[in-house]
Amino acid sequence: MTDRELAKAYDPKDVEPRWYAYWIEENVFAAVDDAADPRPVYVLPMPPPNVTGSLHMGHAMTCTLEDILVRSFRMRGYNTLWLPGIDHAGIATQTVIERQLKREGTNRHQLGRERFVERIWEWKATSGGRITEQQRVMGTSADWPRTRFTMDAEMSRAVREAFVRLYEEGLIYRGTRLIYWDCEAQTVLSNLEVENEPAKGELFEFAYQVEGGEGELVVATTRPETMLGDTAVAVHPSDPRYTHLHGKRLVHPFVNRTIPVITDGILVDPEFGTGAVKVTPAHDFNDHATGKRHGLEEISILNLDGTLNAEGGPFAGMDRFVARKAVKKALEDKGLARGSKPHDLVLPRSERSGTIVEPMISTQWFVKMQPLAEPALAAVRSGETRIIPEEWTKTYEHFLSNILDWCISRQLWWGHRIPAFHCTDGHITVTREDTLCRCGTCGKPVTQDEDVLDTWFSSGLWPFSTLGWPAQTPALSKFYPASDLETGYDILFFWVARMMMMGIHFMGKAPFSRVLLHGMVVDETGEKMSKVKGNVIDPLDLIHGATFDTVVEKALPGAPPDEALKKFKRAYPSAAQMGAGFPAYGGDALRFTLASYSPQAKRIPLSPRKIEGYRHFCNKIWNATRFALPFLEGAQVADTPPAATLLANRWILSRLDAVTRTARQGIDDFRLDEATQGLYDFFWNELCSWYLELTKPVFGGRKEDEPRRDDDAARETRDVLAYTLEAAMRLLHPFVPFITEEIWQKLPRPGTA
């Protein structure tokens, strides 16, 4: 096959890897730091995927949308930086490695901290960050040599610097608070990492005897074991049923203490339960606040692993759930149980481990949020940063207006160690140095704080830490603030809000002028993709093709294949009639599909049939070119449209102009769906169905006995067709970069004639 001939059907497998290699070789994704570079700048920080991650549909969406923006600006002549990276993902990664150790019959404590962390680095070197390889299959045109890992030395320096400055400014403090504790991972969690899940439980009632044998007071609870930490029972001040008990004391049935009856109009709703509330200040947020109001003792009853400590009296050593049953039984045995009824409740679960978290009193590091939140709110209110789709602005405002202090310490080993040192006298020295020997206050020997920082602390610095901050590098001055930040709406609070706060605080300017948010990719019926549901699709299977056996094995690992297949086909009705599997749709078809969904949709139901439709579109592009190429020999293509006299030629040039504006507008407004629709319609209906058909009689030569024409009309049409195709390839390129590159390289274009 010569240069100017094309295969009859488009085969992405042949084309795509070839051009990716070419782009890398030609270094076309690189941004330029040089202050003297006169071009305008477009900067897009890439959301760093977890080091443990592998490409899923959400990543595919992110890569696609961002690559479209980036390629588009690059083609417009911007000095474009798409900065990629990887997140160390503290708790997620630690969990992965701990599971490995468990399989090997050991654990991190046997290994020791230093060895454990080494082990994670080893793992990272071999299998961590595989996802960045997979991103390349999507055509991701990031400036790869600038890839940052949040645990790199430079990133760590930035993290320490940020911590120290916030500490010195009084915005980071250490405090003893009621926090959420994950008993399995054995670490504190921030509020955002706790998911509240509705559940069916019971409301159990039991009686406290009044001291001196004057009757009883019945309370209701969903967590009977917490009664071991009760330090009061509260009633409503104006509840006539309990007036006679005001000021009395109650006898604890299991531990040697009496507790007061207190009145509290905030905690107690007389309508609920018995109207009397047991108060456990150390294990419940409402009770904690009540305890503060009344000066109650806070008795922690739990060990860090969720078993009961010595305060549990006869129940000490039991797991919290075992203790729950045992306490109920013991209350029954003492004749104090007063029955139970079914009750709908909300269980707080750890986002990561899935276990029910326990409120516990603990000393942790916090960031004071309000002083940081206010400028972040102001930046959006003033329009310095715009959130698109705009409806998210209210959600952002609501979050930042009601924000609580951020607990940033984690009892993990994998992460940025907190740069604080403790001496035996209890002084704390916070330092930028790697290590410290003497207390800054008294000079005694010190040890470093055992804890690490929340992963999101380092990612909150991403827009500037990746550019060399705190050093004043050329990259930092060139590329901060970024132009856009594009990501899924699910991390608006976790990540975007925190970058806004940190960016403004440390750099004095909001980190980006626009925040672009897309929805969650879900299955075709609208269900969230999950391994449990068996509806996960690996984007690479759509690109490369895969039998349903393979697809289903990944969707529902370990399940019987026919059962898994049934589930899968229920989740993707349009795949049900597809025979044995997915054909190789190619990266372009998948990208065009993902871009075609409206970004304001919160749920993006992935439809295999839709991908198929856009694969057909790619084939259409291919064949249109295949038809046109033989007629383009000797075409003159300039940067501006050729002068046209024939109606058809003038018409297609005007349509080209219109679609150019549609595509441009769609990209600028982050309405890529409108851009894809416009491009599809232009190419298929206007260019192929109408214009190409109209050119046939002008060119002639289609039948054996008909000569190819070479008159003015044919020459004008040739030049217009060449110009139009070349321009169409450039318009389509950000969306479907592979096929357009393949074709464009074969087309006559400015400077090649």
Added chain:
RNA sequence: GGGCGCAUAACUCAGUGGUAGAGUGCGUCCUUCACACGGACGAAGUCGCAGGUUCAAAUCCUGCUGCGCCCACCA
């Protein structure tokens, strides 16, 4: 308890104060000269329900119904 959003053709979704749109699917026909990953023609919607504003509403407003998401410490 607060907040946000959605309801348009069989499916998935755009859309606009002035005669209802796309893709896919469906029906009939066509392997004819770029493409059957194609072409031609066609069927298909009381734009959730009820009010209101307007010359005009599917589009704006109010209420209702249904669905979804987020935030929140009711024992």
